Amino acid sequence: MSTILSVKNLSKTYDSGHQALTNINLDICQGEIIALLGPNGAGKTTLISTICGLVSPTSGTVTVDGHDIITHYRQTRELIGLVPQELTLGAFDKVWDTVNFSRGLFGMAPDPEYLTQLLKDLSLHDKRDSMLMTLSGGMKRRVLIAKALSHQPRVLFLDEPTAGVDVELRKDMWQIVEKLRASGVTIILTTHYIEEAEEIADRVGVIAGGELLLVEDKSALMEKLGKKQLRIDLRETITEVPASLAEFNLSLSDDGTSVTYTYDTRGERTGITTLLKAINDAGLGLADLQTSQSSLEDIFVNLVHTES
């Protein structure tokens, strides 16, 4: 797959002195869906805004379809659609007028047929003559999406598209994304919901404190996230794990009073039953059992730790 978007050594320090992005490197392939996952203040919006031309980079380069976003901004921006995080819409414009405005702004000749279909797809058609300020939050979000798609972009940025929207719209949104993917549009979305990334993304980038900590295929990341740990406290202290338990890859605690077993919750079988039986057969007594799952937070913490 060819690269559509390439971010190289990108850093951003705001005038306030706050460094919001530190040396970001990211290549995005044509047609893929990538989710940028990170807590509030991680720098997700800053990254997107820089690529779209709303924030000037402090250093580094970004190219879209091979064109530099600063020297060839016309070529790059024509390819990009942006759905901002905030519901920024004029109050007195009508839905139909505002999507036509967006299309023109991006240099495209009017195309009422395409825009009518777009509004229908987004369940906005019967609101086409409504004034924007009369719309609900969810409807406004749809209008922002319609505006971003009005010029048929090849790359779509969705900045927290489902933050604070109802379940129905979230489902719709995922469907829309699926449809866009089928038509070959590359999608970059930010979220702090792991399920959202899981549902729709091909790859997931984890960003925290302005650093892109990792970018992995969704399945690889989910495997990490899907892992659970079972801690088994023993009645007696042991110095090493008995050879008969070698296949379970147990890790022994420093004080020798407990072992930890890692398993995949989504596997067909967890292996817990056989493990417990094997421990019993090895003549070890169980004092207590405890399971824990690494949350997204844990992963962030881990990643930040290993980075530094």
Added chain:
Amino acid sequence: MNLPAVKVIYLNEMRRFWNTLLQSLASPVISTALYFVVFGAAIGSRIEEIGGVSYGAFIVPGLMMLSLLTQSISNASFGIFFPKFTGTIYEIMSAPISFFEIVLGYVGAAATKSFIIGSIILLTASFFVELRIAHPWWMMLFFVLTCISFSLFGFIIGLWADNFEKLQLIPLLVITPLVFLGGSFYSIDMLPPLWQKITLFNPVVYLISGFRWSFFEVADVGVAWSLLMILVFLLTCLGLVWWMFKTGYKLKQ
């Protein structure tokens, strides 16, 4: 050149004007009529002719300038301030459009509105006084250049202002006094000699003088000076806008 973008910005700005057409036109017509009742008929009848022109007619160019300046500035500054204020400017900043095209759309629309309002005032005035226009082409030139350059100036104010107070500040504190002291309602000759000199530092004097000359061939300063002055102002504003967009002034972090 992204012409579709210029077109949609222009039409979008004009739509506000048409939507509030009655308001947009009623206020200049009414205020012009009031000026004529007060200055033209009531007071003007006791003022002698200036340079062979009746006082009522003499004030028409100044009156037009007064409206052109205030309308151009308020329309253009509001036009760009509002999207900045609501945040919808993100779309313009992320569109494949150059600073020149943005300016063409916004300033073009504001200048058009001023031109329409100025024409309405001229028309209204012609019902009250007998008007002759000695140099129609010069008149048109000053008329159009004023609409454009002061819309540009308003655009700059709209970019610069980050709250509503600032938006009102310059028109109120700078423009209105300059226009009133710039000979809209009197000839510079009527002032004491010292004030005549001081007044020459007021750029609006050159505007009004040149514009009035195109009507009645009476002027306070040479018409070439008037033209030069407005061109310098226009280019200064253009340069300033160019710099603002180049540096992302208050538009980009």
